[in-house]
Amino acid sequence: MANVLVYAETRGAALRKLALEAVTAARALADASGGGEVHALVAGPSGVGAASEQLGAYGADVVYVVEHAALSNFERESIAATLADRAKQGGYRAVVLGFSTQGRDLGPRLAVKLDAPIASDVTEINVAGDAIVVKHPGYANKVLVTLTLSGSLVVLSVRPGAITAKQAARSARVESIQPAVDPSASRVVVKQVVEGAKGRPDLGEAPVIVAGGRGLKAAENFKLVEELADAFGNAAVGATRAVTDDGWRPHSDQIGQTGRQVSPQLYVAIGISGAIQHLAGMRTSKTIVAINKDKDAPIFKVADYGIVGDVLEVVPALTTAVKAARASH
Amino acid sequence: MGAPAVKIAVCIKRTPDSESRFRIASSGVAIDEAGLKFDIDDFAGYAVEAALQINEKGGGGETVVVAVGPDSVQESLRKAMSMGADRAVQLKVDSVPADGLAVAKALAAELKDGGYDLILFGKHAFDTSAGVVGTATAELLGLPCVTAVSQLDVASGRGSARRELEGAAELVEFPLPAVVTIDEGVARPRYPSLKGIMAAKKKPLESKPAQLGAVRVSVQKAELPPERPAGRIIGEGASAVPELVRLLQSEAKVL
Ligand SMILES: Cc1cc2nc3c(=O)[nH]c(=O)nc-3n(C[C@H](O)[C@H](O)[C@H](O)COP(=O)(O)OP(=O)(O)OC[C@H]3O[C@@H](n4cnc5c(N)ncnc54)[C@H](O)[C@@H]3O)c2cc1C
Numbered sequence: 039m040a041n042v043l044v045y046a047e048t049r050g051a052a053l054r055k056l057a058l059e060a061v062t063a064a065r066a067l068a069d070a071s072g073g074g075e076v077h078a079l080v081a082g083p084s085g086v087g088a089a090s091e092q093l094g095a096y097g098a099d100v101v102y103v104v105e106h107a108a109l110s111n112f113e114r115e116s117i118a119a120t121l122a123d124r125a126k127q128g129g130y131r132a133v134v135l136g137f138s139t140q141g142r143d144l145g146p147r148l149a150v151k152l153d154a155p156i157a158s159d160v161t162e163i164n165v166a167g168d169a170i171v172v173k174h175p176g177y178a179n180k181v182l183v184t185l186t187l188s189g190s191l192v193v194l195s196v197r198p199g200a201i202t203a204k205q206a207a208r209s210a211r212v213e214s215i216q217p218a219v220d221p222s223a224s225r226v227v228v229k230q231v232v233e234g235a236k237g238r239p240d241l242g243e244a245p246v247i248v249a250g251g252r253g254l255k256a257a258e259n260f261k262l263v264e265e266l267a268d269a270f271g272n273a274a275v276g277a278t279r280a281v282t283d284d285g286w287r288p289h290s291d292q293i294g295q296t297g298r299q300v301s302p303q304l305y306v307a308i309g310i311s312g313a314i315q316h317l318a319g320m321r322t323s324k325t326i327v328a329i330n331k332d333k334d335a336p337i338f339k340v341a342d343y344g345i346v347g348d349v350l351e352v353v354p355a356l357t358t359a360v361k362a363a364r365a366s367h
Numbered sequence: 368m369g370a371p372a373v374k375i376a377v378c379i380k381r382t383p384d385s386e387s388r389f390r391i392a393s394s395g396v397a398i399d400e401a402g403l404k405f406d407i408d409d410f411a412g413y414a415v416e417a418a419l420q421i422n423e424k425g426g427g428g429e430t431v432v433v434a435v436g437p438d439s440v441q442e443s444l445r446k447a448m449s450m451g452a453d454r455a456v457q458l459k460v461d462s463v464p465a466d467g468l469a470v471a472k473a474l475a476a477e478l479k480d481g482g483y484d485l486i487l488f489g490k491h492a493f494d495t496s497a498g499v500v501g502t503a504t505a506e507l508l509g510l511p512c513v514t515a516v517s518q519l520d521v522a523s524g525r526g527s528a529r530r531e532l533e534g535a536a537e538l539v540e541f542p543l544p545a546v547v548t549i550d551e552g553v554a555r556p557r558y559p560s561l562k563g564i565m566a567a568k569k570k571p572l573e574s575k576p577a578q579l580g581a582v583r584v585s586v587q588k589a590e591l592p593p594e595r596p597a598g599r600i601i602g603e604g605a606s607a608v609p610e611l612v613r614l615l616q617s618e619a620k621v622l
Contacts, residue, residue, distance in 0.1 A: 114512075139533050143514055146502035149468045155583035156468055158497035171587065176495055180389050181398060184588040185465055225511040226541040229527075234534035242533055246621065270622075289517060289552050290534050295385055295493065296409060296551045298533075304621040314386045321595065325619040327611065328598075338598045343614055347604040355605035359612045363622055 039072040040131030045121055046080040046093055046101075047140050053080070053089045055243045056136035056196070058096045058203035063163055063196050064134040065097035065206050070165040071131050075099040078210070079124055081117050083110040087212065094210030096203060101210045108221035111228055114143045116221035122151035123218040130191055132170065137195040138242065145195045156193040157185050161200035170194070178295050178318030198242045199301045234290050238267065241293070244274035245303045249293055249320070250286075251278040253309020253330060253349055257286040262353040263308055269360040276300065278316050294319035309349045312337025329353065372427035373521055373543075375418040375485045376478055377452070378500070379411040379434050380463075380492040381443040389591065396586045397462075407443045410489025412556035414549040418487055419451045419557070421521050429453050433477060435470050435577050436463050449559035449567035458577035466584035467499030473577040474500065475507035483544055485526065490515045490548040498548070505546035513539055517552030 044064040046057040061078060068074040078098040080089050087103035094101065104120055121144065125133050133148055135141035137159045149156035162173040170187045172194060241247060248270065250263040260281075267273035277287040279294060293300055295318035305323035310316060312328070312335055320326070321340055328341035329352050338344040345352055383389075383403040392399040407415065415432065422428035432447040434440040435458045444455035458473050478486055486508075488501030498514075505512030517536070518529035521543070530537045531550050559567070601610050615622040 139515070142498050143502060143512075146467065146471070146499045147506045147512075149499065150471070150503050150506035154468075155466060156497075156499055156503075157584060158467075158495075158499055174497075175592065177383075177389060177398070178385055178493060178496065179592065181391075182590050182592045183465075183586055184590075186585050186587045188583045226513055226539050228537050228539050230538040232529075232536040232538065234536075240534050289550075290531055290536065292551075299496075304615070304619065318385065325615070325621055326595075326598075327615075333600065338600055340595050341598040341600075342596075342619065343611055344598055344600040345602055345604070345607045345611060346600055347607070351605050352608065355608045356611065359608050360622065363612050363616060 039074045040068070041074040041129050042068040042071070042076050042132050042134060043121070043125050043130050044076060044078045044098070044134040045141070045144060046078045046089065047136055047138060048080060048082045048086055048089065051082055051086045051088065053092055054136070054138070055203065056138055056198040058092070059198065059201045060134050060136045060196050061093060061096045061098055062203045063201045067132055067134065067163055067165065074131065077102065079104065079121055081109050081120065083107055087214070090210055090212045094208045095205055097206035097208055098210045099208050101212050102215050103212060104215055104217055106217050106221050109217070111231070112140050113221040113224055114147070115224050116217045116219050118144050118147035118151065119218040120215070122148055124215070125152055125191065132191065133193045135193070135195045137197050141195045145193050149193045152191055152193070154191045154193050155187045155189050157187055158195045159197045160194055161197050163194060179299070179322055234288065239272060239274050241274045241276055241291070241298045241300050244272060246270045246273035246306070247276050247300055247302045247304070248273050248306045248308065249276035249278070249310060250281060250308045251310030252280040257284070259350065260286055262349065262357070266306065266353055266357045266360065269357045269364070271364065278310055307337050307341070308353055310337050311335050312340065372429070373421060373425055373484045374429045374482055375422065375487060376431045376433055376481060376483045377411070377414050377418045377447070377487045378474055378504070379415065379432055379443060379447060380408045380489065381405050381434065381436055381440045382408040382493045385493050391589050391591060396589055398589060405439065407446060408489055408492045410491060410549055410551070413551060413553050414487040414489050415447050415450055415452065416554040416556040417519055417549055420554055421485070421519070425521070431456065431481070433458065433474065435460060435473050437461055441572060444572055445567050446559060448570045449563040450557055451563060454570055455572040457572065457574040459574055460577045460579060464579065464582045464584070465495065465586050466582045467495070467497055468503055469579040469582045471500045471503035471507055473579050474504045476578045478504070479508060485521065485543060486510070486546045488546070488548045490550045501546060501548040508546070510544055510546050511541045512546045513541060514548045515550040516547050517550045519547060519549070519553055
């Protein structure tokens with residue numbers, strides 16, 4: 039029997055979807071390791087402990103709450119130290135995180151602090167005797183790799199969206215703990231936060247992504263993409279590198295090999311050619327729609343539904359139709 | 368007087384061209400490398416360029432490129448020197464393990480007493496896309512670490528950077544020495560000039576065994592993921608929109 043420690047990531051004071059996915063992964067791993075407990079650690083400003091109930095509902099037996107005013111911005115050094123401290127209390131088989139900006143930063147730090155092997159961006163976790171075996175899509179999703187990790191404690195970060203969060207009701211015991219090091223003493227000082235688009239879900243979590251490419255012809259036409267995203271209601275907006283290079287959209291919107299890797303339920307590609315580096319970031323989307331005037335554009339090779347046509351004509355029509363469809367139910 | 372000279376290490380990985388069609392080697396645990404084109408990984412290339420620009424701006428300084436890998440990485444190290452890096456270190460292994468922590472330990476052992484002000488990495492490499500080695504090396508060396516940096520400046524012993532987050536960014540400051548992992552946006556790597564290529568042949572490339580320690584992550588299997596079903600064009604122009612909406616509702620069930 040072995041317990042699993044999971045980092046329950048928050049944004050502001052709200053749990054992220056990937057935190058619940060990580061808890062689900064941790065629950066399954068604890069169950070497969072002989073029925074251990076899942077211990078979640080949530081960190082943030084005062085009030086973040088309110089997340090405990092939801093963590094319990096998804097399968098956490100214990101929630102450690104770290105509240106500190108200086109944790110309102112994700113503070114890596116302090117959170118990594120606090121997680122490592124916790125993990126060193128013993129009895130843990132694994133520390134599970136989401137493979138997000140936060141998880142990318144915490145995972146390697148934990149691996150060093152705990153001298154534990156690490157696997158990143160995993161889509162499946164299994165127990166095989168003394169080893170933990172994970173699947174990880176590498177080479178920009180072109181090669182699926184199965185990795186074996188030896189060692190009594192391992193660090194795993196889970197690809198957002200790869201594991202479906204499942205309720206597994208527990209009434210979690212809640213315990214307040216202090217940060218292991220002072221979160222206001224970080225060596226890296228944040229001078230300014232540059233906020234991205236407000237009022238839209240993050241690309242990593244949005245069920246629908248509407249993405250635009252150079253086929254939109256001019257920065258001002260990007261509003262067609264925005265309007266279609268608004269029509270879906272729950273959509274994030276993405277872009278190709280051609281578009282971020284031209285400054286129509288910020289780099290943080292870029293999808294692809296050197297941008298974000300996304301896997302939404304629905305990906306709508308507007309005026310996007312489908313270069314291999316763009317496909318690398320979105321080819322695992324569940325359903326892909328493409329609108330392009332060139333019937334030979336490579337995007338049509340991966341599009342479940344393609345429309346050959348001018349985006350300036352097709353997209354407004356689609357926006358109207360989506361609004362109507364959503365209004366009718 | 369310009370900024371004080373900065374000593375920079377850039378840790379680079381050699382990866383296959385991302386446009387390649389991959390096949391699995393007969394071992395079943397790796398890709399078949401035959402016929403693939405390899406080069407400095409994209410993000411590591413940005414890191415080399417960033418280092419060169421910092422030292423060109425400051426005047427003086429030194430840029431050292433370091434790679435863990437078999438002898439084939441020497442070609443990438445030479446390329447970085449032909450771009451302008453001053454010297455290179457190969458930490459030799461037969462093949463780069465899938466254990467990022469082991470690779471970080473080998474790099475930390477080499478960099479520990481090197482007197483570097485700045486140690487740069489790509490934010491992750493195309494092949495493993497794990498993003499472990501840079502941050503783990505920082506942690507092993509006890510240095511501050513700033514990940515996914517798209518703008519980087521160094522002045523009077525301090526660094527300032529723009530760090531890309533998910534849908535947002537942070538402007539941060541930090542003391543040197545520090546480790547920084549580079550995202551796109553810093554600078555596109557320059558092409559080596561003919562003069563650079565000639566000069567690189569005479570620059571020092573030191574090769575020594577990598578001190579990996581225990582390797583605890585290994586590849587059990589590599590396979591090609593299932594292909595997406597072939598795409599389908601459902602129509603032309605705005606008149607195809609009703610059919611698309613119908614399919615999104617009834618077939619894909621996403622509307
Ligand atoms: C190392 C490296 C990394 C890269 N990383 C990324 C990355 O992360 N993400 C990324 O996206 N790219 C990346 N790229 C760039 C990539 O190769 C492509 O250049 C880029 O994706 C093209 O963007 P695009 O589809 O918007 O533009 P284009 O390729 O120019 O395509 C525009 C498309 O719009 C269509 N079109 C034009 N007018 C209309 C119209 N009126 N109506 C309908 N359709 C129209 C055209 O038929 C064409 O297919 C990378 C490249 C390199 C070398």
